[in-house]
Amino acid sequence: MNIMNRKLLKYCALFVTALAALSCESVKPYQRVYVNDSEMKPGQPGARGFEESVQVYREGASGGGSSKTSGGCGCN
Amino acid sequence: MGQRLDSAYKKQVLSKTDVQVLFSFYTQDNDHSAVTGGIGTENLQVYSPQFFINHQRDSFNTVHIDGGVDIISSASTDNIDFVVSSASKVDARGHTNIGYSRLLHDKQNRVGGNLMYSIESDYTSRGAGLNWSKTSADQSRALSANAQVFFDDLRWGRFENGKPIKLIYPEELRTKEWFDSHQRNSFNFSFGLYQTLNKRMALGIYPGVSYQTGELATPFHRVYFTDDSERVENLPGSRMKIPLGIQLNSFIGSRWILRSYYRFYWDDFGIEAHTLAVESPIKATRVLTFTPFVRLYSQTKANYFKPYKLHDINQQFYTSDYDLSGFTSFKTGIGIRYAPFNAQHYITFKEVELRYAYYKRSDGLQAHMITTYFSFGSQRKRK
Numbered sequence: 001m002n003i004m005n006r007k008l009l010k011y012c013a014l015f016v017t018a019l020a021a022l023s024c025e026s027v028k029p030y031q032r033v034y035v036n037d038s039e040m041k042p043g044q045p046g047a048r049g050f051e052e053s054v055q056v057y058r059e060g061a062s063g064g065g066s067s068k069t070s071g072g073c074g075c076n
Numbered sequence: 077m078g079q080r081l082d083s084a085y086k087k088q089v090l091s092k093t094d095v096q097v098l099f100s101f102y103t104q105d106n107d108h109s110a111v112t113g114g115i116g117t118e119n120l121q122v123y124s125p126q127f128f129i130n131h132q133r134d135s136f137n138t139v140h141i142d143g144g145v146d147i148i149s150s151a152s153t154d155n156i157d158f159v160v161s162s163a164s165k166v167d168a169r170g171h172t173n174i175g176y177s178r179l180l181h182d183k184q185n186r187v188g189g190n191l192m193y194s195i196e197s198d199y200t201s202r203g204a205g206l207n208w209s210k211t212s213a214d215q216s217r218a219l220s221a222n223a224q225v226f227f228d229d230l231r232w233g234r235f236e237n238g239k240p241i242k243l244i245y246p247e248e249l250r251t252k253e254w255f256d257s258h259q260r261n262s263f264n265f266s267f268g269l270y271q272t273l274n275k276r277m278a279l280g281i282y283p284g285v286s287y288q289t290g291e292l293a294t295p296f297h298r299v300y301f302t303d304d305s306e307r308v309e310n311l312p313g314s315r316m317k318i319p320l321g322i323q324l325n326s327f328i329g330s331r332w333i334l335r336s337y338y339r340f341y342w343d344d345f346g347i348e349a350h351t352l353a354v355e356s357p358i359k360a361t362r363v364l365t366f367t368p369f370v371r372l373y374s375q376t377k378a379n380y381f382k383p384y385k386l387h388d389i390n391q392q393f394y395t396s397d398y399d400l401s402g403f404t405s406f407k408t409g410i411g412i413r414y415a416p417f418n419a420q421h422y423i424t425f426k427e428v429e430l431r432y433a434y435y436k437r438s439d440g441l442q443a444h445m446i447t448t449y450f451s452f453g454s455q456r457k458r459k
Contacts, residue, residue: 034327047449050100061341061349064321065282
């Protein structure tokens with residue numbers, strides 16, 4: 001990926017974070033039906049964990065909310 | 077009358093157990109194996125059954141255990157000795173993780189620890205972790221911190237001889253001992269902030285830092301040089317990694333969720349990586365959810381990477397492992413999840429999910445991943 005695309009990714013991340021910060025408001029317990037939905041869980045819930053392990057082996061990067069950071073060779 | 081009712085009240089303690097079972101299959105192919113110096117087959121299949129059990133004994137104490145086996149069929153490791161044999165082609169990795177956590181009396185702080193162990197023919201990993209989390213009183217914010225250490229041993233021979241014997245080098249390079257150490261240690265620290273932004277949005281921020289030390293090269297990876305000579309891969313004795321992940325989950329309308337994730341990663345091997353992932357679960361009915369997803373990834377190459385026969389003999393560190401090369405990758409696929417409502421039974425079937433992913437790397441590597449996920453739960457009153 002070239003430098004322009006990397007900058008674009010960084011700006012996208014900043015934009016999303018800024019948008020999220022501006023959207024902040026108090027949520028009462030009875031208003032939590034959407035944020036408590038199982039598909040809104042943070043991290044890599046359910047069947048996603050296996051793919052995360054594979055990506056740690058096949059790519060140089062790891063961590064940042066992913067479930068696996070060590071504990072195996074992956075040298076095949 | 078009121079007094080009689082109050083005296084009849086008896087506090088009951090519920091214990092809950094959740095069990096998840098996964099069956100996964102992975103297959104890949106390409107012609108850039110590090111075992112043969114950046115050329116040669118990378119054909120690999122992994123069958124991976126796994127289980128996770130969470131037992132919540134009461135409101136405060138939770139025990140966790142997970143484990144699994146990876147059955148690995150690898151054409152590249154068969155080339156360590158260039159003698160094709162089914163015995164060296166098939167390997168297995170067993171792994172387990174046992175943990176305990178306790179919710180403190182303020183009902184906001186949770187502390188815990190865990191022990192991890194994994195073993196394969198040429199690798200053993202022992203790990204331990206401590207974790208802490210705090211959830212705000214109104215449940216809108218969660219902070220977490222996690223520390224892990226791993227002590228790995230790269231020697232071969234556990235399955236064949238019952239104990240580790242020696243490092244395995246490529247057959248033609250066994251005339252000398254290339255490495256001084258067979259240990260690899262990792263120290264990982266990760267943090268999390270999960271904040272509910274409004275009725276439909278939640279943001280997670282996940283910084284981390286990881287430090288590895290010891291023998292970071294793989295003893296059976298070959299490197300070929302411009303003068304046609306050959307050596308075992310050699311990498312620096314330490315590596316610092318810094319990831320920062322941001323996740324934004326949004327519930328749009330009444331049936332559509334958008335899970336977006338970005339990660340920046342840097343390490344002192346020279347790799348800088350960006351990951352952008354978007355998942356879009358769509359609730360077709362109350363019990364059926366379709367989740368298409370796409371993930372884009374790019375990384376710069378490690379300072380020590382060069383392809384086959386392009387390394388200079390005077391270099392101090394060298395590898396032809398394409399996992400450390402500069403590349404982009406693309407993943408896409410779909411998950412189908414069925415989660416019925418039937419909590420009235422002692423053992424409840426909670427959900428089943430089938431997930432398929434296609435993965436392609438710009439160096440030509442292609443992979444397919446299939447995962448089937450089952451989740452069950454049980455709940456009973458304790459005396």
